[in-house]
């Protein structure tokens with residue numbers, strides 16, 4: 001699905017604005033700040049691109065149940081792909097699948113199998129969720145058929161351990177996959193906050209800006 005994607009133009013735009021505003025602050029020119037505020041583009045993301053946030057439910061990303069809420073009774077130690085689903089301003093449900101980096105992986109392990117650096121407070125009864133996009137160059141991570149229980153990125157053999165916070169256990173990824181805090185909500189799952197770290201292609205400052213922007217959607 002996601003192969004060698006170019007840098008997200010929205011992130012590039014956010015970067016530009018952050019740099020521009022930072023420069024304006026450094027020179028302390030009120031006129032310049034006002035001028036930049038005047039040309040600041042309108043909100044650049046839509047509800048379908050907002051990253052997972054507290055209150056979103058998780059829905060199947062593929063298969064016959066695509067778009068339906070995850071059924072926790074069907075989860076197991078193999079990855080299940082999911083999208084976060086939130087609401088737009090009118091309260092209508094919106095699957096946030098127009099941003100490929102919003103793809104998630106969900107697992108259910110025996111609770112005792114989950115170990116550090118997994119954030120155990122962000123799991124529920126062995127259910128854990130992570131970003132599904134590789135932190136190296138943004139390919140989609142999958143099950144590792146030759147080493148069951150681990151995950152493999154097909155692009156450059158990046159490997160992750162989903163029982164241990166999706167830490168990197170092989171290949172070139174520079175960071176673990178970000179973990180999404182979740183809780184069991186009835187028979188399904190809900191996010192209790194955003195990913196615990198930026199997803200692929202986003203810097204800390206981009207990520208902070210994106211989450212701020214999400215509050216306005």
Ligand code: FES
Nearest residue numbers: 134136137153158
């Ligand atoms: S994109 Fe995943 S290892 Fe390179």
